Amino acid sequence: MACARTSLRDVARRAGVSPSTVSNVLNGRLDRMRADTSERVLRAMRELGYTPNQVARQLRTGQVSTIGLIVPSVANPFWGLVARGVEQVALERDYHVLLCNSERDPAREAQFAEILLNSGMRGLIFGSSSLSLDHLAKAGARGLRVVTFDRSLADAGPFVAGSVEIDNVLGARLAVSHLLGLGHRRIGLLSGPIRTISRRKRLAGYRQALADAGVQPSADLVWEGPGLTTYGDAEGAELGRIGAHHLLSVPARARPTALLTINDMYAIGACAGARDLGLRVPQDISVIGFDDLPVFAEVVTPPLTTVRQPVREMMRTATAQLLARLEGETDGSAPEHAVVTPKLVIRSSTSRPSMPNDDRAGARGADQPDP
Amino acid sequence: MACARTSLRDVARRAGVSPSTVSNVLNGRLDRMRADTSERVLRAMRELGYTPNQVARQLRTGQVSTIGLIVPSVANPFWGLVARGVEQVALERDYHVLLCNSERDPAREAQFAEILLNSGMRGLIFGSSSLSLDHLAKAGARGLRVVTFDRSLADAGPFVAGSVEIDNVLGARLAVSHLLGLGHRRIGLLSGPIRTISRRKRLAGYRQALADAGVQPSADLVWEGPGLTTYGDAEGAELGRIGAHHLLSVPARARPTALLTINDMYAIGACAGARDLGLRVPQDISVIGFDDLPVFAEVVTPPLTTVRQPVREMMRTATAQLLARLEGETDGSAPEHAVVTPKLVIRSSTSRPSMPNDDRAGARGADQPDP
DNA sequence: TTGAAAGCGCTAACAT
DNA sequence: ATGTTAGCGCTTTCAA
Numbered sequence: 001m002a003c004a005r006t007s008l009r010d011v012a013r014r015a016g017v018s019p020s021t022v023s024n025v026l027n028g029r030l031d032r033m034r035a036d037t038s039e040r041v042l043r044a045m046r047e048l049g050y051t052p053n054q055v056a057r058q059l060r061t062g063q064v065s066t067i068g069l070i071v072p073s074v075a076n077p078f079w080g081l082v083a084r085g086v087e088q089v090a091l092e093r094d095y096h097v098l099l100c101n102s103e104r105d106p107a108r109e110a111q112f113a114e115i116l117l118n119s120g121m122r123g124l125i126f127g128s129s130s131l132s133l134d135h136l137a138k139a140g141a142r143g144l145r146v147v148t149f150d151r152s153l154a155d156a157g158p159f160v161a162g163s164v165e166i167d168n169v170l171g172a173r174l175a176v177s178h179l180l181g182l183g184h185r186r187i188g189l190l191s192g193p194i195r196t197i198s199r200r201k202r203l204a205g206y207r208q209a210l211a212d213a214g215v216q217p218s219a220d221l222v223w224e225g226p227g228l229t230t231y232g233d234a235e236g237a238e239l240g241r242i243g244a245h246h247l248l249s250v251p252a253r254a255r256p257t258a259l260l261t262i263n264d265m266y267a268i269g270a271c272a273g274a275r276d277l278g279l280r281v282p283q284d285i286s287v288i289g290f291d292d293l294p295v296f297a298e299v300v301t302p303p304l305t306t307v308r309q310p311v312r313e314m315m316r317t318a319t320a321q322l323l324a325r326l327e328g329e330t331d332g333s334a335p336e337h338a339v340v341t342p343k344l345v346i347r348s349s350t351s352r353p354s355m356p357n358d359d360r361a362g363a364r365g366a367d368q369p370d371p
Numbered sequence: 372m373a374c375a376r377t378s379l380r381d382v383a384r385r386a387g388v389s390p391s392t393v394s395n396v397l398n399g400r401l402d403r404m405r406a407d408t409s410e411r412v413l414r415a416m417r418e419l420g421y422t423p424n425q426v427a428r429q430l431r432t433g434q435v436s437t438i439g440l441i442v443p444s445v446a447n448p449f450w451g452l453v454a455r456g457v458e459q460v461a462l463e464r465d466y467h468v469l470l471c472n473s474e475r476d477p478a479r480e481a482q483f484a485e486i487l488l489n490s491g492m493r494g495l496i497f498g499s500s501s502l503s504l505d506h507l508a509k510a511g512a513r514g515l516r517v518v519t520f521d522r523s524l525a526d527a528g529p530f531v532a533g534s535v536e537i538d539n540v541l542g543a544r545l546a547v548s549h550l551l552g553l554g555h556r557r558i559g560l561l562s563g564p565i566r567t568i569s570r571r572k573r574l575a576g577y578r579q580a581l582a583d584a585g586v587q588p589s590a591d592l593v594w595e596g597p598g599l600t601t602y603g604d605a606e607g608a609e610l611g612r613i614g615a616h617h618l619l620s621v622p623a624r625a626r627p628t629a630l631l632t633i634n635d636m637y638a639i640g641a642c643a644g645a646r647d648l649g650l651r652v653p654q655d656i657s658v659i660g661f662d663d664l665p666v667f668a669e670v671v672t673p674p675l676t677t678v679r680q681p682v683r684e685m686m687r688t689a690t691a692q693l694l695a696r697l698e699g700e701t702d703g704s705a706p707e708h709a710v711v712t713p714k715l716v717i718r719s720s721t722s723r724p725s726m727p728n729d730d731r732a733g734a735r736g737a738d739q740p741d742p
Numbered sequence: 743t744t745g746a747a748a749g750c751g752c753t754a755a756c757a758t
Numbered sequence: 759a760t761g762t763t764a765g766c767g768c769t770t771t772c773a774a
Contacts, residue, residue, distance in 0.1 A: 005513075007767055018745045023769055033743055055435070055491040056767035059426045059750050066469075066490075074451040074458075075665075084445045087472050096486065098437075099470035101458050115467065119437075120426040142376075237666040265666075272670040294446070295608040295636075299643040301672035378751055389761045394753055404759055427751035430766050 006048045015044035026052055064120035066096040067322060070112055071127040072104045076236060076265060078291055078311070079127060085315025086125055093323055102128060106135045113139035113146075123161070123322045125149070125315075129197040133157060147322040149314075150198040153337045162321030162336045164314045168198050171307040171342035172205025172260065175288045178305070178344055179258045180213045182352045184286060188221040188256035190243040190270055192236065199262055202290065206260055221256050223247050236262075240269025241276070248277050248285065257353040258286035264293045267304055271349065282351040292345050303347035314340055377419045386415035397423055435491035437467040438693060441483055442498040443475045447607060447636060449662055449682070450498060456686025457496055464694055473499060477506045484510035484517075494532070494693045496520070496686075500567040504528060518693040520685075521569040524708045533692030533707045535685045539569050542678040542713035543576025543631065546659045549676070549715055550629045551584045553723045555657060559592040559627035561614040561641055563607065570633055573661065577631055592627050594618050607633075611640025612647070619648050619656065628724040629657035635664045638675055642720065653722035663716050674718035685711055 008026070012019045017037060024032050025041045044050075058064045069086050071079040087097045098121070100112040109128065113136050116124055122145060126136065129150035136146060140159025147162040156163065179187050189206050191199055203222070210217050223246050225239040240261055248255055261267040267289030271281050279285050281302055289297060289306035297304040317338045324330045379397070383390045388408060395403050396412045415421075429435045440457050442450040458468045469492070471483040480499065484507050487495055493516060497507065500521035507517060511530025518533040527534065550558050560577050562570055574593070581588050594617050596610040611632055619626055632638040638660030642652045650656050652673055660668060660677035668675040688709045695701045 005767090008769095009767075019768080020746080020770075021744060024744090027769085037743080051485060051489050053430075053491070053767055054486075054489045055426060055429045056750095057769080059424075059430045059752090059766085060768045060770085062750075064426070074455045075448065077446065077448045077451060080445040080448060080451040083470065084472055087445075087470070096490075097470060099454065099458070099468060101455055114422065118422050118425045119467075120424070237670045241670060268670050269666075271672070272674075275672065295640075299608045299612065299639050301642070301646065303643075376751090379753095380751080390751090391753075391762080392760060395760090398753085408759080424751050427766090428753080430750090430768090431752045431754090433766075 005053065006050050008050075008052065011041065011044045011048055011050050014048060015041045017041060058120050062120070064122065065094055066098055066119075066121050067319075067326075068098045068100055068112065068116040068121055068124040069127065070100045070102050070109055070124060072102055074099070074101045076263075077293055077296065078263065078265075081294065081311045082127055082315050085312045086319050088312075089316050089319035089323075095323065104128060104130070106130060110135040110139070113144055117142055117144050123147075123326045125318055125322055129199075131195060131197060133160070145322065145325050147318045147325075149318065150196070152197075153335060156335065160335050161325035161330075162318065162338075164318040164321070164338045164340070166198075166309050166314065166340050166342050168201035168342075169205035169208065171290060171309075172202040173209040174342060174344040175260050175290070175307050176206050176209035177213075178346065179260070179286060179288065179350065180209065180215070182258075182286065182350060184258040184353050185215055186218075186221065186254075186256040186258070187215075188223065188247045188259045189262075190223050190225075190240060190247060190259050190266055191262035192225040192239050192266070193227050194224050202260075202262060220254070221247070236265030237269035237272070240266030241273035242269075244270040244273025245276065248274060248279060256285070258288070258350065260288050260290075262290060264289040264291045264297050264304060264306055267306065267349070268296070268300055271300070271302075282349050283354055286350040286353070288350055297345070298347070302349045305347045305350040306345055308343045308345050310340060310343075314338075376424065377421050379421075379423065382412065382415045382419055382421050385419060386412045388412060429491050433491070435493065436465055437469055437490075437492050438690075438697075439469045439471055439483065439487040439492055439495040440498065441471045441473050441480055441495060443473055445470070445472045447634075448664055448667065449634065449636075452665065452682045453498055453686050456683045457690050460687050460690035460694075466694065475499060475501070477501060481506040481510070484515055488513055488515050494518075494697045496689055496693060500569045502566060502568060502571075504531070516693065516696050518689045518696075520689065521567070523568075524706060527706065531706050532696035532701075533689065533709075535689040535692070535709045535711070537569075537680050537685065537711050537713050539572035539713075540576035540579065542661060542680075543573040544580040545713060545715040546631050546661070546678050547577050547580035548584075549717065550631070550657060550659065550721065551580065551586070553629075553657065553721060555629040555724050556586055557589075557592060557625075557627040557629070558586075559594065559618045559630045560633075561594050561596075561611060561618060561630050561637055562633035563596040563610050563637070564598050565595050573631075573633060591625070592618070607636030608640035608643070611637030612644035613640075615641040615644025616647065619645060619650060627656070629659070629721065631659050631661075633661060635660035635662040635668050635675060635677055638677065638720070639667070639671055642671070642673070653720050654725055657721040657724070659721055668716070669718070673720045676718045676721040677716055679714045679716050681711060681714075685709075 008022050012022045025038050030038050090097050102109045117139055124146045126146050127149050137157050140157050145161040150165050153163050223243040259270055261270050267287050270287050274281050274285050281287050289304045292306045292308035297306050379393050383393045396409050401409050461468050473480045488510050495517045497517050498520050508528050511528050516532040521536050524534050594614040632641050638658050641658050645652050645656050652658050660675045663677045663679035668677050
């Protein structure tokens with residue numbers, strides 16, 4: 001139970017030098033002393049099992065080597081992956097990551113930002129793509145630097161140090177084009193609350209692709225789930241299931257033959273929902289996800305056709321941007337904005353519709369009988 | 372870009388009082404002053420937008436209200452859930468959580484422990500159930516308190532403040548008994564490296580259940596996957612798939628009719644592996660998981676029969692134990708050891724074997740033709 | 743090449 | 759009821 005930490009002074013005493021010399025050793029300024037001096041100090045440190053007190057160092061220097069990461073929901077493996085990506089880069093550069101799970105609550109996000117600041121941290125990676133960044137502005141004014149995710153720099157405050165975004169519009173277009181190419185015409189969109197920038201963009205991409213193909217959009221084919229309860233995004237799959245029930249429990253003639261879901265969790269849920277109704281994926285209904293959750297998307301039944309987000313690379317970039325700013329490497333320069341291009345990964349949850357459902361698609365074959 | 376933090380002295384000056392008075396206000400010792408004094412101080416704080424510097428406070432008090440959480444792999448949603456459980460309780464009590472992703476590397480775990488200590492933290496929740504705790508002993512000797520997971524108190528050092536464990540032996544027995552009850556006799560076990568206490572216990576439970584039923588164990592039916600590569604536990608599903616290939620690519624007579632997997636990720640992978648071989652779950656092969664990952668286990672095809680771990684409750688308990696110890700509420704008392712009872716959740720990935728495969732099971736019906 | 747001294751922002755005896 | 763003072767462990771001028 002002993003807690004008597006050995007301090008820098010103890011080391012100094014033992015090595016017969018002054019505290020400042022020990023400090024110099026600690027900070028690698030070995031050129032300022034004779035070799036045998038630093039050796040003596042090093043030995044004293046070893047003998048005493050000395051490790052510097054970071055808190056004291058932080059107080060003195062005002063620098064903390066921890067960054068914050070706010071994610072909307074740790075329960076969604078996507079954000080677990082994000083956390084890992086961030087942590088990896090951070091660790092390489094001797095930073096640590098304080099994980100903040102906001103459950104998409106702006107009040108909590110603002111509070112986290114204050115806490116980070118008060119704990120000496122200077123940087124934050126903000127995983128939510130909440131419509132506005134206003135709730136972080138106060139912390140921003142106090143010096144917090146933030147790198148955003150899935151958000152353009154257009155509305156960025158001066159505190160935004162960078163941004164990483166996937167082209168969500170393109171991603172959705174890719175997905176819908178694929179479905180159109182297979183012959184689908186009644187294509188649904190299944191989502192939770194469309195209250196984030198990324199979701200809005202995916203919706204926009206969905207609409208654009210439809211419009212470009214001259215397909216009449218129908219509000220009945222878009223299902224926007226309700227806000228979250230206590231379980232956050234893990235409910236994605238549950239909402240997907242519920243949404244599928246809504247969208248698919250209609251007469252076959254009006255039923256969509258394909259569904260684009262807002263992410264893979266929803267896609268998995270949607271597949272379950274379709275099965276609940278006796279519909280087979282992809283024979284009776286095609287489902288396409290978004291994210292390409294490693295392993296899951298591949299291993300689920302059927303393996304998911306989905307739009308890949310290269311999470312690792314994205315978070316690598318985001319973290320690098322933040323650390324660069326914190327260490328002044330990019331001082332004064334405009335914030336970077338990295339846009340990555342999504343890629344469609346075709347697996348087995350999509351196929352041609354069993355019955356062409358559009359006047360213009362009469363020529364296509366019907367592989368499967370209508371159930 | 373301004374960063375001139377207002378300090379306690381500024382507030383004191385503005386309120387026309389001494390720093391100690393401000394400190395007293397900050398720490399709720401309002402009884403030590405007249406009401407109007409505290410009011411003046413409070414107003415000054417508000418006007419200045421003052422927020423206390425936690426780093427300074429930490430240096431002075433030696434108390435940091437952050438705890439560490441070491442998990443083997445953030446990429447497995449199970450650990451995301453754990454993180455959330457811990458964070459929830461921590462937040463309620465004004466603590467924060469520093470997430471440390473060890474990828475099961477003991478060196479990294481030891482390093483994390485040192486870092487926590489050097490950053491003033493005093494407590495750690497240790498999610499790995501690595502065979503030994505030795506690598507944490509040094510940090511323990513320096514005052515770090517740790518609450519362990521899936522580990523009895525038997526080998527616990529004096530630094531262990533508590534422990535939460537699910538009865539893993541029972542969990543595996545429950546699973547195997549269920550399979551035996553359905554008429555299975557060739558029951559396989561599918562796992563990654565059995566190098567953790569929890570996995571060893573599940574293996575033991577599997578063996579016990581078999582032995583109790585008088586079923587001859589066979590080493591050929593236990594598949595222990597290789598160590599991890601870069602992707603950590605997310606590979607669970609991949610390993611599960613590979614393992615299923617190994618265990619099931621044998622003549623039908625020797626093939627297991629049921630598989631217990633070490634966790635749900637493996638189960639999902641095993642289902643995929645079975646399908647790769649043209650085997651249907653559960654008609655041709657029953658699969659049973661462990662964890663009952665919320666949503667996933669339910670939404671996957673087929674919905675997983677699995678052993679439930681009540682993660683939320685377990686982490687709630689673990690966190691409470693740790694905070695109690697850190698705040699001296701339980702000083703001197705023996706560490707608590709909470710053992711929770713697993714529960715079998717029967718869904719659709721298990722059924723009676725299509726062909727009884729044991730002399731003693733001749734009476735059972737064969738629902739399905741042999742493929 | 744090394745040391746002395748001041749101080750980061752806060753807290754807690756100990757005065758008054 | 760309030761103020762004075764002396765640090766927590768470190769870094770950093772500045773001086774020797």
